[in-house]
Amino acid sequence: MESNEKHQGGAFVSFVLLDQVEFSFKQLAADLQKDWGITLEDTDIDNEQQSLICTIDGILATVSLMPAPVPNDEAIQNAHTNFHWSEAVAVAEAHQAHLLIAMLPHDQSSIDTGILMVKICASALKQPTATGINTLGSVLAPDFYIHYAHTSLQEGDFPIMNLVFFGLYSRDEGKTICSYTYGLRNFGKMEMEVLDSEQEIGSILELLVDISSYVITSDVRLRDGETIGFTEEQKLSISFSPAYAIDGESLKIGF
Structure with missing residues (x-):
């Protein structure tokens, strides 16, 4: 059975959490220019509607x-x-308003669309009322998001930590670890899971980060029954079946 990558990439949507109904679009425009060299026109901002469209x-x-x-x-x-963030729930419970941020591509690639989303969200998160970002099925801390956005993009790397969430849980009280991705569907790829692994948490996360970056940036299509590895000796099984931690189906990586 092939995974056939049936999920198509498209629009990107995120929600920046605010602790009060206050946000400066003028400051956002200044930060986008300073951070990423993105220049907005005065007509892009509608102060009455409190929105930016460009x-x-x-x-x-x-x-x-x-x-x-x-x-x-x-x-x-x-x-x-x-x-990663012990305060995530408290921050989410306390937020009073939010920014709805959306990227709608025409013919542009999902990679370019996702990177633009990261740039705008990272600049928006610099404002004092911004307390977190609801994205990728989770809530991330502003400093986490901003750090990985700037570190990755300034070094010419794909900002994988901003565009794919890597979850962890255990089904046997910590004897083994399960992990999953959330965000690969935005790039037309199947989400991935590692189930009941005896490997160290850091190794599991590093593996999923590496494979996720690889399939997105190299536009790789993984198939049921094949193997994947990053050394000549490493041959990890790939299987395709209903997902455990997320909706739909996923590719299971044997690790």
Whole structure:
């Protein structure tokens, strides 16, 4: 059975959490220029509607101030998945407003669209009212997001930590570890999982990060029944079946 990569990439959407209904679009424009050399026109910002609508390199980018929490307690629910950040749930519970940030590509690649999303979100997160970002099925800390955005993009690397979330959990009280990706579908790729591994947590995460970066940047299609490895000796099995930690189906990496 082939994975056949049936999920197509497309629009990118994220929500920047705010602790009050306050955000400066003028400051965002200044930060985008300073951080990434992105120049906005005065007409791109609608102060009355508290929104930004512009086209950057052919990608329609929108940022809208929403004077209420993210609907349906989505941010609070997603915050529970972030094992990196102990304050994620409290921050999600406390937010009073949010920015709805969306990138809508025309013919641009999902990689270019995702990178533009990262740049705009990273600059928006610099403002004092920004307390977190609800994205990739989780809630990430501003300093985490900003650090990986600048570190990766300034070195010419793909910002994998900003565009794919790597979750961890155990099904046997910590005897073994499971991990999953959330975000590969945005690039037309299947999500991946490692189930009940006896390897160290760091090794599991490093493996999924490396494979995720590889399939996105090299546009690789993994297939059921094949193997993958990063050394001549490493041959990890690939299987395709219903997912455990996420919706739909996933590729299981034997590790």
